[in-house]
Amino acid sequence: MALTKQATSGKYQHSSTSAESRFGLALSSLILGVLSFAGMMMSIWMIFLYAPTDAIQGQPQRIFYFHVPMAWIGMLGFIVLTIAGIVYLCSRDERWDWVARASAEVGAVFLTLALTLGSIWGKTTWGTWWTWDPKLTTALILWFIYIGYNMLRSYTGRTESGARAAAVFAIVGVIDVPIIYEATNWWRTLHPAAQVGVAGALPNAVVATLLVSLTTFTLLYSFLMVQLYQLQKLQTHIQRRREQGL
Amino acid sequence: MTVPVLQITGLKKSYGLKPVLRGIDLVLQPGECMVLLGANGTGKTTLLRMLAGLSKPSAGTACINGLDVVRDACQVRHLVGFVAHQPYLYEELTALENLLFFGRMYGVEHVQERACELLQRVGLERRMHERVATLSRGQVQRLAWARALLHRPLLLLLDEPDSGLDQEGQALIDTLLTEHIQQRGSVLLTTHQRELALRSGNQVVMIANGRIVQVDKGEGELQGRRKPQSDPHPQGDREGCPYYTTKCSGVYGRDYLRGRPARAILWKDVRYELRSKQTWIGMGMFALLVLVIFNFAFDLRVDNKAAVAPGALWVAFLFASLLGLGRTLAAEREQGPLDRLLLCPVDRKAIYLAKLLGNVLFIAVVEIVALPIFAALFDVPLFVGALLPTVLFGTLGIATIGTLFSTMVAATRARELLLPVLVFPLLVPVVIAAVRATGNLLVPSVNEPPWLGLIIAFDAIFLSISLLTFEYIVEE
Numbered sequence: 001m002a003l004t005k006q007a008t009s010g011k012y013q014h015s016s017t018s019a020e021s022r023f024g025l026a027l028s029s030l031i032l033g034v035l036s037f038a039g040m041m042m043s044i045w046m047i048f049l050y051a052p053t054d055a056i057q058g059q060p061q062r063i064f065y066f067h068v069p070m071a072w073i074g075m076l077g078f079i080v081l082t083i084a085g086i087v088y089l090c091s092r093d094e095r096w097d098w099v100a101r102a103s104a105e106v107g108a109v110f111l112t113l114a115l116t117l118g119s120i121w122g123k124t125t126w127g128t129w130w131t132w133d134p135k136l137t138t139a140l141i142l143w144f145i146y147i148g149y150n151m152l153r154s155y156t157g158r159t160e161s162g163a164r165a166a167a168v169f170a171i172v173g174v175i176d177v178p179i180i181y182e183a184t185n186w187w188r189t190l191h192p193a194a195q196v197g198v199a200g201a202l203p204n205a206v207v208a209t210l211l212v213s214l215t216t217f218t219l220l221y222s223f224l225m226v227q228l229y230q231l232q233k234l235q236t237h238i239q240r241r242r243e244q245g246l
Numbered sequence: 247m248t249v250p251v252l253q254i255t256g257l258k259k260s261y262g263l264k265p266v267l268r269g270i271d272l273v274l275q276p277g278e279c280m281v282l283l284g285a286n287g288t289g290k291t292t293l294l295r296m297l298a299g300l301s302k303p304s305a306g307t308a309c310i311n312g313l314d315v316v317r318d319a320c321q322v323r324h325l326v327g328f329v330a331h332q333p334y335l336y337e338e339l340t341a342l343e344n345l346l347f348f349g350r351m352y353g354v355e356h357v358q359e360r361a362c363e364l365l366q367r368v369g370l371e372r373r374m375h376e377r378v379a380t381l382s383r384g385q386v387q388r389l390a391w392a393r394a395l396l397h398r399p400l401l402l403l404l405d406e407p408d409s410g411l412d413q414e415g416q417a418l419i420d421t422l423l424t425e426h427i428q429q430r431g432s433v434l435l436t437t438h439q440r441e442l443a444l445r446s447g448n449q450v451v452m453i454a455n456g457r458i459v460q461v462d463k464g465e466g467e468l469q470g471r472r473k474p475q476s477d478p479h480p481q482g483d484r485e486g487c488p489y490y491t492t493k494c495s496g497v498y499g500r501d502y503l504r505g506r507p508a509r510a511i512l513w514k515d516v517r518y519e520l521r522s523k524q525t526w527i528g529m530g531m532f533a534l535l536v537l538v539i540f541n542f543a544f545d546l547r548v549d550n551k552a553a554v555a556p557g558a559l560w561v562a563f564l565f566a567s568l569l570g571l572g573r574t575l576a577a578e579r580e581q582g583p584l585d586r587l588l589l590c591p592v593d594r595k596a597i598y599l600a601k602l603l604g605n606v607l608f609i610a611v612v613e614i615v616a617l618p619i620f621a622a623l624f625d626v627p628l629f630v631g632a633l634l635p636t637v638l639f640g641t642l643g644i645a646t647i648g649t650l651f652s653t654m655v656a657a658t659r660a661r662e663l664l665l666p667v668l669v670f671p672l673l674v675p676v677v678i679a680a681v682r683a684t685g686n687l688l689v690p691s692v693n694e695p696p697w698l699g700l701i702i703a704f705d706a707i708f709l710s711i712s713l714l715t716f717e718y719i720v721e722e
Contacts, residue, residue, distance in 0.1 A: 089718055137674070141671045141672075141674050144667075144670070144671035145671050145672070147667070148664075148667045148668045148671060151664060151667055151668075152654075152655075152658075152664065152668065155655075155658045155659060155660055155664055156658050161657065161719075161721070161722070162658075164718045164719065164721065165654045165655075165718075165719055167718070168650070168654065168715040168718055168719055169651075169654065169668060171711060171715060172647070172650070172672060172708065172711055172712075172715075173671075173672065175707065176672075243264050
């Protein structure tokens with residue numbers, strides 16, 4: 001039995017309508033899983049066999065096809081968790097808090113990978129593991145904000161006050177996301193600016209590979225979100241059972 | 247037709263899935279005393295906390311004098327006086343200072359006279375200038391009564407009000423209650439003592455497991471003691487009675503921008519700090535230590551001194567500020583996070599603004615001391631260009647985020663660890679801009695962005711967000 005919201009109390013109780021919602025989540029999980037797997041196979045083939053080797057950077061340039069989608073998911077994840085937090089503050093529907101928690105965990109992992117891959121790529125291209133470039137600095141700030149968010153969730157437990165505090169923290173922290181995106185336009189940076197959509201900037205094969213990779217990682221994020229959402233639901237449910245002494 | 251003083255319909259409260267109140271229905275008329283009787287953990291205190299505006303119901307409604315406790319929370323708080331297990335007083339302030347503070351928060355007119363009158367009434371006139379920390383348990387309880395009666399509430403909420411009182415104190419409470427009832431005030435009190443309940447209450451309500459299980463008629467002794475003279479404020483005509491305040495005046499509602507409650511909280515915080523001397527000295531010493539350590543830890547040759555100095559200055563300010571911000575709510579936290587302030591009929595934004603102003607003031611004092619020492623240690627000029635506005639707006643940025651987040655983590659475990667983890671990443675833009683702006687003042691360079699403008703923009707954005715979201719953080 002899943003949980004549905006009781007309109008008056010804001011609390012959750014067992015409901016017979018839960019079977020449909022469980023079936024919907026299982027179906028979407030299956031579809032997203034299959035699409036993610038197929039997309040990943042396609043992306044790997046395109047990244048390593050289809051996309052041309054960069055004439056200057058050589059093979060390390062292929063990190064680009066992983067680094068960009070992962071950074072994108074890192075930013076998307078924080079936007080999703082902020083929107084979920086705002087909706088939670090307005091509606092007090094606990095399901096939005098589960099969405100926020102799920103997105104925070106997935107987003108933090110992807111941003112960690114994006115920073116790590118970026119650092120490896122930077123070593124081969126710029127000759128340094130790290131530089132205080134505006135894009136890198138603002139991305140690192142977002143990583144710290146993610147860690148702070150997850151620590152806050154951990155320290156406050158599964159409480160309403162913890163959910164509200166986390167939502168407020170996300171609202172404050174999300175300001176960093178547009179700054180990361182615009183960093184290459186606002187400041188002179190080592191980090192290259194977005195080239196997709198600029199006519200003639202990149203070969204078609206590179207653009208196609210990047211778009212497929214972006215789509216695949218977005219599908220993977222959605223798939224992981226569904227899994228973690230269900231996990232959050234179960235964890236909350238178990239904790240409440242414990243509180244009731246059942 | 248008379249509006250009931252208290253009307254509760256289907257009131258429920260749950261923490262998680264654990265229900266504390268499972269549907270309470272009660273009606274209390276003017277001049278009546280209702281006694282809630284029940285064992286520990288049956289939900290009596292939870293009910294009183296909801297009526298006092300410290301907690302929100304999960305379902306159902308409660309109206310005091312026709313005003314909803316959630317929708318009209320600010321006005322309702324003005325109608326209620328609350329005496330609980332905790333006295334909701336500040337230990338480092340004197341008895342008189344406590345009453346003056348709460349009087350200002352409630353917008354009591356002629357607050358000095360009213361406070362002295364009540365101190366005399368509860369037998370504390372000789373100890374009015376002594377700190378609450380030095381008073382006995384019974385004297386603190388008497389002072390808590392004075393605090394609750396200060397604004398002449400319509401409804402007294404009393405959670406085991408006689409605990410810690412000797413016989414003389416209990417007799418005093420009996421008299422105060424009788425006077426309150428005589429003036430057509432109402433009382434809702436909880437107790438474990440069945441005899442007291444049956445003797446005092448017009449209605450005796452037995453609560454078990456979050457539900458009303460029995461309602462008895464009591465002797466209503468308090469009401470029975472009413473003087474035989476004609477009632478000056480008959481039912482339906484409450485406007486002339488000082489006990490019946492139907493609307494907020496002065497410091498309530500959206501009047502937070504006028505600053506009266508903010509000034510009262512600031513006055514209290516400064517007085518508290520001057521007496522306890524906990525924050526300023528610690529912050530100041532910490533800032534000096536950071537400056538000294540940076541001074542000998544870095545290679546300060548003449549050519550790079552101006553480049554290193556601004557960073558050292560702002561790191562010292564940041565670390566010292568964080569130390570102080572962690573203490574912001576320490577005094578409030580001693581008896582439950584912010585409960586003493588949240589009881590008052592004041593907009594939550596006013597509380598945030600007051601705490602922010604207090605933090606800016608505390609940090610500024612430390613900076614005034616630290617700046618000349620910084621100039622001496624790093625051999626840089628002190629009076630340069632726009633240093634003062636840079637320091638002021640940089641400090642405001644630190645305090646804006648710090649005040650919000652220190653409130654956020656006040657009730658969490660390991661808050662000392664969590665606060666820097668939450669605050670530092672968001673303060674990076676302020677620190678960068680402040681360091682660059684200060685550096686530019688020491689060694690002017692061309693084509694520098696308007697760093698001071700960026701700090702001001704940061705302050706404006708985060709102040710707006712903090713004002714909009716503070717209420718969500720303090721809500722129970």
